[in-house]
Amino acid sequence: MSDLLWQKSGVKVDADIQGFLAGDDVILDREFMLYDIEASRAHAQGLQRIGVLTEDEFAAIDAELQALANDFAAGDFVLDERYEDMHSAIEARLIERLGETGKKIHTGRSRNDQVLVATRLWLRDRLRQLHALCIESATVALERARAEKAVPLAGYTHLQRAMVSSTAMWWSAWAESFIDDAQRAVDTYRLIDANPLGTAAGYGVNLGLDRDHVTDALHFGRLQLSPIGAQLSRGKFELAALEALGSAMLDLRRLAWDLSLFTSGEFAFVALPAQYTTGSSLMPNKRNPDVIELMRASYASVAAAKTEIEQLLSLPSGYHRDLQFSKGALVHGFGRGLKALALLPALLRELRWNESAMEKALEPSMYATDLAIALAREGLPFRDAYREAANPARWAQGDPQASLNARVSPGGHGDLRLETLQARLDALRG
Incomplete structure (x- = not known):
């Protein structure tokens, strides 16, 4: 050395x-x-x-x-x-x-503000990547929501068949979720976009440093003014960035769970392209959805990174060497998280529905809520309508498309308002 x-x-x-x-x-x-x-x-x-x-x-x-x-x-x-x-x-x-x-070269600076500024610059790029991946995933989901308006899909609560839903509603849910995640990336970027360079070891220096010029040269949105505050932000702004990443990763985890279920033999709603599956080392008949399982698992790395950094921050003001350990957690969390999210848009484009299996999952009980609402619209108090509709003798196989078209509450299948989501998405593209 x-x-x-x-x-x-x-x-x-x-x-x-x-x-x-x-x-x-x-x-x-x-x-x-x-x-x-x-x-x-x-x-x-x-x-x-x-x-x-x-x-x-x-x-x-x-x-x-x-x-x-x-x-x-x-x-x-x-x-x-x-x-x-x-x-x-x-x-x-x-x-x-x-x-x-x-x-x-080291006049007027410390390794303390050097690592602060390098980390903020690095995170700005990672948040741009996060934003772009969320936008891309939301775009694919919104496109497929428009294309698949007429495909019924069983809706579940508690993993039990609940009501008739549709692929369009499923896609619009992920579109809105990833739009929210893109918004969070933008908001977090604004928080992190502050220049700590020139705060030195946390107490300033006896030089009239041109910090405003350096801020402009590095394209920061503002100056991080307080030298002590700059040191206090160490760990906190990394956590904010990981929270933004974690928001998208939580959505990815739940989406991956849906696909894990939907691709199983018991559901058989979805077929994955072969490249997203692997084989068993023993069982010749198996094709395993390993990609979506590892997507589902990837949130653990982000959660671990947040926990590790959070546990480092039980410190008084000023710099402490404990904070060195935040770097590995940050790199690992963003590395695994962004890699998982990068695979998502293509997966969403290429997955295919098995409409015959989806149709078989639509059973009479799933129209009971429609019946209760219809009785309430005729004037029966809803609690009485609920009890009447709970009687299996009243259940009959309904028309899934009619059920969906009648779902006219804003955001329901009959009034998806995809144009509202498109407007939000367009506003975030800049």
Whole structure:
């Protein structure tokens, strides 16, 4: 490992202790490296604007940082055990290439605000991805809701047959759910879109840093003003981002549960494309819905990440090294969550309904609620209508399409108002 940024003369570094302190940082920091370089370029420009760097020094640093970004992206520079973390790697590279000029890059900043800004930049990109995937899933669901208005589907409560529903109602439910998730991603993005760079170790510095310019250079929506507040936000804004991801993952989990049931032999409502299933190592007859089962399981990683970070935050104000462990949880939670969501739009496009099996599941009892409402419309008090409709002798096989068309409460099959959902979706596309 190269010399440590904080190492003092006469202090011996114990390799085992340092290995524990560094942990997985050089591996995890590969996720954040380009963002740390981007922030370093903005910081250098800010230093030049207040006279800490000359124009030539800034130009040299900026060029080397761009070269480092290119080398890292191409795999020509590897963040490995030679370095304590990405921050030390960037500084070591600048000193190696630029000598004394490279040593000036850390003026007015700390690794505390470096990791804060890199994490916020990283999360902005992940929230954009989350937003796009939710929009895409909602779009597919809305398209299929329009295309399949006439297909009856058994509706369940408590996993018991309840009322006649439709594929259009099922699709519109997921469309609205993922529209809500896209909205939450937007709202969380606005919360996180604040620049902490320049708050240093949490107490500011005796330099007139041009934080407003750096904020604009990094395209942040606003300045995170309080240095102490910036440190207090550590962990909290990561939790907010994971909550936004978790909202979409909860919907994915429930959708996957529906498909797990609907693809079973007992239901047989849905057929999955072959690429979404795998075979058994023993039973030649099996095709298993492993993709949707792992989609269903993926929320666990997001929940675990939230729990791990939340448990780190029993801390007083100021920076504490405990917070280093938030990084792995964040990377793992978003990594697994976004991978699962990325597979969803194509799955929704390609799944096919088995209409004959769906029709067989529509039994007379599922029209009892329609009967109770019809009797109430004729003037019978609803509680009396309810008791009369509960009598199996009154049940008869109804017309599923007539039942659906009569469901005219807003959002019901007879008044789906898909155009309202489309308007919300269109407003979120920007």
